[in-house]
Amino acid sequence: MQYGRMEGRRRLTADLVARVEREIPDPGPDPSRTEMDDATRSAAARALLAEKGEGPFWLFAYGSLIWKPAFDHEEERAVTAHGWRRSFCLDMRRWRATEDQPGLMMALVRGGSCRGVAYRLPDGDDEAQMIRLLEREVPYTEFLPWTRWLTLRDGAERIRALTFYAMTPSAENFITLPIAEQATRIARAAGHAGSNAAYLHNTVVHLDERGIRDSYLHLLEDLVAEEIRGLG
Numbered sequence: 001m002q003y004g005r006m007e008g009r010r011r012l013t014a015d016l017v018a019r020v021e022r023e024i025p026d027p028g029p030d031p032s033r034t035e036m037d038d039a040t041r042s043a044a045a046r047a048l049l050a051e052k053g054e055g056p057f058w059l060f061a062y063g064s065l066i067w068k069p070a071f072d073h074e075e076e077r078a079v080t081a082h083g084w085r086r087s088f089c090l091d092m093r094r095w096r097a098t099e100d101q102p103g104l105m106m107a108l109v110r111g112g113s114c115r116g117v118a119y120r121l122p123d124g125d126d127e128a129q130m131i132r133l134l135e136r137e138v139p140y141t142e143f144l145p146w147t148r149w150l151t152l153r154d155g156a157e158r159i160r161a162l163t164f165y166a167m168t169p170s171a172e173n174f175i176t177l178p179i180a181e182q183a184t185r186i187a188r189a190a191g192h193a194g195s196n197a198a199y200l201h202n203t204v205v206h207l208d209e210r211g212i213r214d215s216y217l218h219l220l221e222d223l224v225a226e227e228i229r230g231l232g
Helices: 014-020 038-050 126-137 141-146 181-189 196-209 215-230
Strands: 058-061 074-093 102-122 148-156 157-162
Touching: 014 181, 014 196, 038 126, 058 148, 074 157, 074 181, 074 215, 102 157, 102 181, 102 196, 126 157, 141 148, 181 196, 181 215, 196 215
Parallel strands: 058 157
Antiparallel strands: 058 102, 074 102, 074 148, 148 157
């Protein structure tokens, strides 16, 4: 789906984001889910690496991994994932949201295409690197099915890269909302890790720095900015 730019409106700014930031205590682990222990994480790392195939260890970033990578890398490239696009489609009630004010988490969903960044991790101990990535991105065993390898395009070259949160509609917590309702949630939700609006703002800023434009995100930030202004 293509989205046009809303004329005459300013984009979401750091000043607007600051209006919705607030201090919220960390509620701790989600009691409804199963935390990953060391043995489970190691087994998951080995299983994922068995699917990797030959060649370097690449990681595909389309959101927070771009502006908060928390891993070492030797190379980065702007790439395209065909058949996938960004969407705020996961019902979120922790981290950057609460039960009282639910938010949305961004993921990849089927359809369209997505420009992002592929990072080539250092050669060496792939299992240790995979474990560190799982520690950051997959706190619960229920989230493991959302991790998969995608084939990316860098011009004529194909790159196989690990991707977190590439979803199907059958996934738990998957939610489809009109873009105006997405903006309403994102403008209001915040948790112990910060606000939904800050996540959106940081993603757009860092994509723009790399010359990567996503019309969906740009329209969404316009709508979120309007929502925040309306909060007073």
